[in-house]
Amino acid sequence: MPNIGAPGYILLIILALLLFGPNKLPELGRAVGRTFREFKNGARDILSEDQRTEHKDSKDSAVKVSQTSASEVQPQPEDKRLS
Secondary structure (H helix, E strand, C coil): CCCCHHHHHHHHHHHHHHHHHHHHHHHHHHHHHHHHHHHHHHHHHHHHHHHHHHHHHHHHHHHHHHHHHHHHHCCCCCCHHHC
């Protein structure tokens, strides 16, 4: 994919000024900035929620494994009547 370069950026700026006018461009910039900020915060929340869920799941499975291991290691009482 070719780079846009300086002439391409200048053309985009002129086109944006013609379409929206100099008064609307700052408002558009703020709206785009807010949109990106909200998206970034939402993505961060989702990722942190996933990490908390994974941490909780791994912690629960470790507890279950330790409980299972402890019950398997305990010696079974021997039946003295058979001796």
